[in-house]
Amino acid sequence: MFKRILTLLLTLVLTFSIFTGCGKEAAEKTASKGDNDFKVGFIYVGPIGDGGWSYSHNEGRLYLENELGVETIYRESVPEGQEVEKVMNDMIDQGAKVIFATSFGYMDYVEKVSKEHPEVKFLHCSGYKTTENMSNYFGRMYEPRYLAGIVAGLKTKSNKIGYVAAFEIPEVIRGINAFTLGVRSINPDAKVIVRWTHTWYDPAKEKEAAKSLLDEGADVIAQHQDTAGPQQAAEEAGAYSIGYNTDSFDKAPKSYMTAPIWNWGPYYVEQVKAAMEGNWKSHSYWGGMKEQIVKLAPLSENAPEKATEKVKEAEEKILNGNLNVFTGPIKNQEGKIVVEEGKILTDSEMLSMDWFVEGVEGKIEK
Template identity: 55%
Template sequence: MKRLKSILVLLLAMLMIAAFAVGCGKQQAEETPEETPQAEPMKVGFIYVGSIGDAGYTFAHDQGAEFMKKELGDAVELVKAENVAENPADAERVLNQMVDQGCKVIFATSFGYMDSVIKVAAQHPDVVFLHCSGYKTAENVGTYFGQIEQPRYLSGIAAGKMTKANNIGYVAAFPIPECIRGINAFTMGALSVNPDVKVKVVWTNTWYDPAKEKDAAKSLLEAGADVIAQHQDTPGPMQAAEEAGAYGLSYNSDMSKYAPKAILTGPVWNWGPYYVKTVKAVQDGTWKSEQYWGPMSDGIVDLAPYASFMPDDVKQLIDSKKADILSGKLNIFTGPIKDQTGTVKVPEGTTMTGDEILNMNWFVQGVEGSLK
């Protein structure tokens, strides 16, 4: 009987312990909040015409993409495609691949992708497409670019002050409005400080061909140029300038490390803040199609740091003109402006409209070269 009582006491104790454990477990479960599932990152695609390592145009865009990723963190995932040719077969294939990979925003970063973007965007209305430097839009397609002609003008001042021969060479990619207005702005900047200069243009019909672009610069140097400017994606023209003991004005990014004895400064792109703003707008549902053409005051375009060997008075002059542009006091496309033949294209007191600047297809007086 005593043994039976002991067993009953033991069983009762075990039941009390079990009940206590269940109660504690229930209380702990009630006190532990449920974990909120992490949202999937938004996939953002970037299509590049060149290599990320080109030190120029594609490099600058990729720096912007990485800036955006750093700012937005785990909320975004980058998807990149390099060296995508500007033809419908390649461009449309890569655009569709990015859509299939789940990209909700796609940045096509070169002019030649425009028609492919419009076509693919029509098939995928739930994806936002941004096309750089183009002019065609749709409900889910916007365009973006910056007024790079503003720092181009300033770099022209540097060239006009530093040339001794009054012969400036300009290695340019394609005879399209984007390049033409840059050449014109550069030339007007040079002429504003040196009315005797001539700017000689050579077209390469390439964006990224280091050897060809360097050879084009060599031809200009052999013809007497002592300053070389460029609208190309590689530092090839700057390297040719340094080898010849000439000065250079680079483009896209700070290329000074590739030709440190030649490069005075150069127009640069700062795409990062635009990419952050645009992706945030898509994320929060406020994005709307637009044609963005940002001025230097937005920070999207600027000048690379000045070379240590540029005279202080030249730096101060450029800074002064930059301040005038930023304040709106100086609009570089205000007349009188003459074309190559001496015909007045923009009368005195008249300022070109945005559309006129974006579609410019004539050279200003002072440019030597054809539009072919």
């Protein structure tokens, strides 16, 4: 009888230990799963396979997943209209605690939804509005665009450089101006001819715009568009090209020289980590080459011989603060000085830029 009681007691102790151990293991798995349950949403204006803008943001998303182990969700090709509200609300219903909306036209809708969902953090790319739980963020792409302009200015023989551009908004105008200032810093006789497409993503339309510029005598094509269409048009015509967003050498290896490119990943990690730790604050971010959110891609063998030296020289000046792209004297298209000698445009003036510098051929429809 005693042996039976002892056996029963031992069995109960052993069973209790097993269940306690299982409970501890289950609790640890739940805690681990809880870390991975932090969900982040991304909204793209084009497909992630565009090789450009949306692709660069998606690379940042993948970097975020790898660095923090969070779960991410995304939607491609979302129009810049009211539809984005539904996309954001769907993501919130799926548990998204942070949402990155990556195109200018989403701004007003992000602002509206942010006020309806104060528990979610919203970050809007390339805009200027903020709320208590909505930030805006962008990079000083005009810095590497200036460097790209140096490359183009050295390469052109016709002194006609074509520029395929999306929309007449300050972001695009600022980029054209910076590029032109870079071109003319090295080749004051060169002109930059602008062709508007009024689309961010339309490979055929972008390519046709580049072809029309090539037909007018341009021998270098630059762009503020999301595909490699303009670069491919240049390659087919035996001309040269400057890309945008990502290193697209493989898309047009005989024409591509370099590209101003994005590096979103570290910023995404920083912001999501802050949200996870409860330290996130609404802000306006505009980092540059110094912060490594933007840079110039390596020069290919198609770039002119002196380009490496000249680009490095200008890059070092930008990084050490001795060169600010928009420092006067700067003239507008009509030859009138609009930035006096020694004056540097403020961020506000750059973010609202609606005029072209001398050397640009094109019109801004307001």
